[in-house]
Amino acid sequence: MSAPQPIAPGRVVAGVALRPRAVAVGAGCLLLATAFGVLAIGGGDYPMSPSDVVRTVLGGGAPAEDFIVHELRLPRVVTALLVGAALALAGAVFQSLVRNPLGSPDLLGFTQGSATGALLVVVTGGSSAALAGGAVLGGVVTGIVIYALAWRGGLHGHRLVLVGIGVTAILTGVNGYLLTRGRLMEAARAMLWLTGSLDGRGWEDVLPLLVATAVLAPVVLLGCARPLAMTEMGDDLARGLGVRVQGMRLVLVGSAVLLTSLAAAAAGPVSFVALTAPHLARRMTGAPGPNLLAATCTGAALLTGADLAAQRLFAGHQLPVGVVTGVLGGGYLVWLLAAQRKAGRI
């Protein structure tokens, strides 16, 4: 096991310990995400130089460029930023709650719930707005069911994991059944949604996620980051330090479930962002604890980068972004399992 690392003393602002390195990582990731975004906006059938893109985004472009950027390409980039940030924040929260680096919402059943809701809408032939609604509803209902089933005189990590895996297995069966119910066209549409794609996203797709992130991210980042870090030392110790453990968990699970469901509604269940972003963030900051802020920024950079790669990797052929994150995440997962095994944590 590695030796305990000295932690640089941090300044406490609004209840959050800001360590210089964590802030630097967050800022660096946001810069990277912006750079990816500018490149993504600049590419396509009507190429634009980065300086043109920045000028147009800030409101100084020609009418044609203005339309292309503001109506067609910017919504997609903003969706990628927000979905990545929301998934990564939810992933960091869950990994800390269940105290396991694999405990991300896509493995604990929450994403499958969104998928079930969305598939029900696809099979009954609903519109894309109804599909988003179905995803949110499915995710929230699944979250409540998992929370209720895992509750037993309090919410504890390992039971949340096992209940989540059981629910995942049931819902995977249900989702498979729903896929066989539709016609081939519907099944293809559902399959594209299940993979996670950012094609053709408009402002109306982003808005709910934007509002939710604006409300929930401060609640989680400012209100719960410190208590969450304390519970990582054990429930009793945290209680002794004045943390209301179960109340905090309820708020955190609720926020994370809402963020995951709304992200799924906006882009589909993009796999592995919630798993990998918190790990990358922890590696970069070198700090213990949930690293919520750095994870959020890393997630945004990760998904914008993956979307850029999905658009450019094969000339003339766009992949859904979920394929890219799935391939990268799968490889990372194998490495992670091997490393965990070596460290004796599995």
Add this chain to the structure above:
Amino acid sequence: MKFVPRPPPEQFVVVTESSQISGATRAPEKRAENGRRAAALLGSAIALAAVLVLSLGLGARQLSVVEVWHGLVDADSAAYTVVHEMRLPRTLLGLLAGAALGVAGGVMQALTRNPLADPGLLGINAGASAAVATAAGLLGVASFQGRVWFALAGAAAVSVLVYAVGGGRAATPARLALAGAAINAALYSYVNGTMLLDSAALETMRFWTVGSLASAQGATAAMMAPFIAAGLLLALALARPLNALALGDDSARSLGAHPARVRVGAIVTVTLLCGAATAACGPIVFVGLMVPHLVRALTGPDQRWMLPCCALLAPVLLLGADVLGRLVARPGELQAGIVTAVLGGPLFLYFVRRKVRA
């Protein structure tokens, strides 16, 4: 971190003859226990026979027991076509696949010493699926003969991975299950990706990935039989060494077992059983989890009794699920894989809530 061996979980430890101190005084007890186990085995066989008749008799057209019998033996009877062309292949497939999954689950639980090991939950069936999806998507392989080799390769790869993660050092149930869930997620996102690229693959794969016995043709069961027979025989041969392994490697060695050889044998067994079953009916979860638990309650942890009993009771579950799926959604049907997931999931949750304590 210093490695501290975990004592074997109580439910896996078998009191072997050699570990009994006073054999003479225990003899009547032992006889009573063996009687109980034999009764469990007999009961399982009777249940299996009943489910076989139900599977042949129930469906879109109901047949009585007498009609089923005539349909089986009398080529002129009205039921002959229904029984021979439709229900018999399906029933045989369920029999073989069920036995394979149940025994594979039992062997995996013994191998990883983990009560939550299941070929479906740990991703072995998903590994076979991913290989089959690759074959269907890139090479256009759709027949069972082509598929089975890919499925075996995929199952083998994931078996080794799961063993590397969960074997030997004995991971806790929750951690192993989570690692399996992660493997599952990665493999299914790959399967989804291949289906996305090719709509022909989607059309065949979306029915196959659910896990169903409905695709059975006359020859499928015959083609998968050799793989499953080999797997079952190997499992029976491993029963005694697996008992020894439950006591820990050192004790196993002193009882004359070779831990490394047993593990390799167990991985080969699981691969054969899960690969063939998945190639024929798609990935099915929970059969391999539930049946060994049920059987352990009936026969105790001795693998020599457990594995045969699993082989008899698991098809009861799978065929029961298949029959139920045919009955609840008439004139259509619910695939067996969905029924086992929907019935098995709540049982799993019940087990988690009852057994796993803080």
